[in-house]
Amino acid sequence: MGEKMISSIAELIADRIGSMPAGERRAAQTLIASYPMIGLKTVAEFSAAAGVSSPTILRFVARLGFQNYPEFQSNLQDELAAQLQSPAIRTLNPPSPGGGTASPMLEATLDNMRETFRHLSDRQLADIAARLAERRGKTFLIGGRFTDPLARYMAAHLAIVQPDVVHLAGQESMWRDRLIDMGKRDVLVIFDIRRYQDSLVRFAEKAHQRGVQIVLFTDQWLSPIARFARHVIAGRTAVPSAWDSSAALFVVAETLIGAVTRQLDANGARRIREMEGLR
Amino acid sequence: MGEKMISSIAELIADRIGSMPAGERRAAQTLIASYPMIGLKTVAEFSAAAGVSSPTILRFVARLGFQNYPEFQSNLQDELAAQLQSPAIRTLNPPSPGGGTASPMLEATLDNMRETFRHLSDRQLADIAARLAERRGKTFLIGGRFTDPLARYMAAHLAIVQPDVVHLAGQESMWRDRLIDMGKRDVLVIFDIRRYQDSLVRFAEKAHQRGVQIVLFTDQWLSPIARFARHVIAGRTAVPSAWDSSAALFVVAETLIGAVTRQLDANGARRIREMEGLR
DNA sequence: CAAAATACGTAACATACGATACAGCGCTCC
DNA sequence: GGAGCGCTGTATCGTATGTTACGTATTTTG
Numbered sequence: 105m106g107e108k109m110i111s112s113i114a115e116l117i118a119d120r121i122g123s124m125p126a127g128e129r130r131a132a133q134t135l136i137a138s139y140p141m142i143g144l145k146t147v148a149e150f151s152a153a154a155g156v157s158s159p160t161i162l163r164f165v166a167r168l169g170f171q172n173y174p175e176f177q178s179n180l181q182d183e184l185a186a187q188l189q190s191p192a193i194r195t196l197n198p199p200s201p202g203g204g205t206a207s208p209m210l211e212a213t214l215d216n217m218r219e220t221f222r223h224l225s226d227r228q229l230a231d232i233a234a235r236l237a238e239r240r241g242k243t244f245l246i247g248g249r250f251t252d253p254l255a256r257y258m259a260a261h262l263a264i265v266q267p268d269v270v271h272l273a274g275q276e277s278m279w280r281d282r283l284i285d286m287g288k289r290d291v292l293v294i295f296d297i298r299r300y301q302d303s304l305v306r307f308a309e310k311a312h313q314r315g316v317q318i319v320l321f322t323d324q325w326l327s328p329i330a331r332f333a334r335h336v337i338a339g340r341t342a343v344p345s346a347w348d349s350s351a352a353l354f355v356v357a358e359t360l361i362g363a364v365t366r367q368l369d370a371n372g373a374r375r376i377r378e379m380e381g382l383r
Numbered sequence: 384m385g386e387k388m389i390s391s392i393a394e395l396i397a398d399r400i401g402s403m404p405a406g407e408r409r410a411a412q413t414l415i416a417s418y419p420m421i422g423l424k425t426v427a428e429f430s431a432a433a434g435v436s437s438p439t440i441l442r443f444v445a446r447l448g449f450q451n452y453p454e455f456q457s458n459l460q461d462e463l464a465a466q467l468q469s470p471a472i473r474t475l476n477p478p479s480p481g482g483g484t485a486s487p488m489l490e491a492t493l494d495n496m497r498e499t500f501r502h503l504s505d506r507q508l509a510d511i512a513a514r515l516a517e518r519r520g521k522t523f524l525i526g527g528r529f530t531d532p533l534a535r536y537m538a539a540h541l542a543i544v545q546p547d548v549v550h551l552a553g554q555e556s557m558w559r560d561r562l563i564d565m566g567k568r569d570v571l572v573i574f575d576i577r578r579y580q581d582s583l584v585r586f587a588e589k590a591h592q593r594g595v596q597i598v599l600f601t602d603q604w605l606s607p608i609a610r611f612a613r614h615v616i617a618g619r620t621a622v623p624s625a626w627d628s629s630a631a632l633f634v635v636a637e638t639l640i641g642a643v644t645r646q647l648d649a650n651g652a653r654r655i656r657e658m659e660g661l662r
Numbered sequence: 663c664a665a666a667a668t669a670c671g672t673a674a675c676a677t678a679c680g681a682t683a684c685a686g687c688g689c690t691c692c
Numbered sequence: 693g694g695a696g697c698g699c700t701g702t703a704t705c706g707t708a709t710g711t712t713a714c715g716t717a718t719t720t721t722g
Contacts, residue, residue, distance in 0.1 A: 118504030125699055130609065136502050137603055137617040141464045144423060147680060155610055157701045162681070173680060174708095184463070185420045207508075209638045210500050214493055221489050250539050253532035260529050261626060345641030346648075347540060351634050359488045362624030369625075404669055426710060436671045441711070452710060 112183055113176075114139055116168055124167065127156045131164040140180045147173055208344050213351050216340035220352040223338065229356075232319055232335050233363035241289030242268040244316075246279060248304055251295035251350055254321070254357055258293065261361045264379060265368050276303045283307075288315030296320065296327040297341055297348060308332050321353045391462055392455075393418055395447055403446065406435045410443040419459045426452055487623050492630050495619035499631040502617060508635075511598055511614045512642035520568030521547040523595075525558060527583055530574035530629055533600070533636055537572065540640045544647050544654060555582045562586075567594030575599065575606040576620055576627060587611050600632045 114136065121132045134154035135143050142153050151158045162173060170176040236243060243262060247255035252273075259271035272279035286292065292311050296304050305328050308318060312332035320333035323341045330336050339352035368375075393415065400411045413433035414422050421432050430437045441452060449455040515522060522541060526534035531552075538550035551558035565571065571590050575583050584607050587597055591611035599612035602620045609615050618631035647654075 114502075115504065118506040121507065122510055126613075127700060129613075133609060133612075133615040133617070134605065137605055137615070138464075139502055141460060141467075144460055146678090148678090158680080159682080159702090160700065163700090181420060181423055185417070187467075188420075207500055207505070207638065209641060210496065210634065213634050213637070214496060217489065217493060221486060226486070250536065253536035253539065256535065257529065257532035257629070260532065343637070343641070345637070346644045347637070347640060349637055350536070351630065351637055354633050355489065355492050355630050358492070358622070358624070358626070358628055358630055359486065361626060362488055362622070365625045406670060425708085427708090437710080438672090438712085439670065442669090 113143075113168065113179060120167065124164075127160040128164040128167060130154050130156055131161055140184065143180045144177060212343040213349055216342065216349060216352040217355055220339045220356065224356065228335065228337075229359065229363060232337075233360055233367060235291060235317065235319070235335070236262070236293075236360065236364045237266075237367040239266055239268070241287065241291065242270065242285070243291045243293065244270055244272055244282070244286065245293040246272040246304070246307070247295035248297065248301045250347075251297055251321070251353070254295045254350060254354055255293065257354070258357045258361060262364065265365050265375060276307075280307060280310075283310050283314065286311055286314055286316050288317075290316050291319060292316045293319045294321065294329055294333075295350075295353065296329055297323040297339075297350065297353075298325060298327070300327045300329070305329055321356065323348065392422075392447070392458060399446065403443070406439040407443040407446060409433050409435055410440055419463065422459045423456060491622040492628055495621065495628060495631045496634055499618045499635065503635065507614065507616075508638060508642060511616075512639055512646060514570060514596065514598070514614070515541070515572075515639065515643045516545075516646040518545055518547070520566065520570065521549060521564070522570045522572065523549055523551055523561070523565065524572040525551040525583070525586070526574035527576065527580045529626075530576055530600070530632070533574050533629060533633055534572065536633070537636045537640060541643060544644050555586075559586065559589075562589050562593065565590055565593055565595050567596075570596045570598060572598045573600065573608055573612075574629075574632065575608055576602040576618075576629065576632075577604060577606070579606045579608070584608055600635065602627070 117132045117136060121129055124132060131150070131154045134150075142150050147158050147161050151161045154161070165173055165176040168176065170179070243266075245255040245259045245262075247253070256271055256273075259269055263269040263271075270282075272282060292308070294304060294308055300322075308320075308329040309332055312318060317335075318329070318333040319335045319337070320327065320329050321337045321339065322330065324338050326336065326338060337353070337356055339350075339356060341348040341350065341352065343349040396411050396415060400408060403411060410429070410433045413429070421429055426437050426440050430440045433440065444452055444455040447455065449458070522545075524534040524538045524541075526532070535550055535552075538548055542548040542550075549561075551561060571587070573583060573587055575587075579601075587599075587608040588611055591597060596614075597608065597612040598614045598616070599606060599608050600616045600618065601609065603617045605615065605617060616632070616635055618629075618635060620627040620629065620631070622628040
């Protein structure tokens, strides 16, 4: 068939957004971002939200094929009404004619997360959070080639709610020397998924020998570092892509960040406020 | 407490419909019958549907406690928005077959991802992937305080499948000077969620002026950088935590990485194998 | 049953909303 | 580097929309 099935205005926009001038594209993006609410408001409000002028909004709806703004709004309303009638089938992004959500990548990722958390007890999470929250020693974080950003992400947050959080960055020679600062009161958070990096394994081993408590984020096949780790978080990484996915580990990291923050709330809240003041 | 809990206009109507005159009651019943759609239309249409006159409709909304008709409509819209935003009551997400996960954090994150992708068309993703894959110029990536790790993560992967991928790290003064290398053949991927960082906005503006194509990862309230962006990805960030979640954006990033890799497969595969050999 | 009070619709009004004409600007293509 | 085109915002206009005043109908009450 020559034409595509366009059943919603959102699809219509997605179809034509490529061939729109900058201003109208901003209008389109603004509408999609909070679809479809902004489209139900007046042209003035719409234009203000998108940061463009009123005529641009009107040209935008005209390009979509509507004679005037009210007609555009009517269609949006009809669409909404249809959705409300059948709460079951939310068809903004249609279930992809053929079954399954349009993005198998998304589905796989969601599954990974559910699986990851299924094998992860609340108890375990709480224990790790408690360990990270008790301020006896320092917290070091490090990751592998692709997972180091996760270590950074976690460090960026933890460093705000407590002192002595350090992300080990840069060359191997750089952080290897930091071992000398690490002792049995300290915690080392390591991210390592396959291909497990030798340098990280060696580093973990050394740290372990010094009595450092290791929290390991790895994949379901477990990095060799698991041998030395006090806590192991095994996330699912398989997705229909050339790469492995770190998304499940990312979510676990965020969950931990949240839990630690909550535990430190009494002291941490003041600390956060203090920091705000320093800007 | 003396007052009842009134959380929706529908309840408000049910509460007062007993003390309404005949005409206004017809208005109320008409609204309830197709709640809330007819209330979003004009007074004239509403009155026609209810078989009463316009002033009766206005007296009806006045009795509900609204100053004027637009105010009444705004409240209806807010109510709708709240309903649409929270797929919370989405009974279709099985409570994890085999034991309900008690983690509200996980549930919220999963919802965020579904919502994010609902507002993200395959087309848009494909467009962005194509832009990133076509090797006309360089690809720059940068992020804000908490999102910079996402930029790193993406850069780490893209740099493997294609040349000229650079992550802008370090001090503002460092990457500000890199502007001089950037031109209209280049792409700049920016991560910026609220509190949006002034430095990033300024940087984006300058880059935009130089004709750089900007791909923006932001939250649903859209960073001001959206003004300059060619492509905007609006991810949901709300979770029951002291922090916002970047997990949805992370998944989008991974999806894009996968898409770009697939597109470059012909050439990219050889490049990857070559790299393997270099170890 | 009469008289008053309330409810309702018709019609005129004012506002704010969408639409349009036009000029300035940047971009592309010679 | 210059000419042409397309995009965007400002200012203006017409009109649809919400609002109000007033007269008529309907119900309520003494």
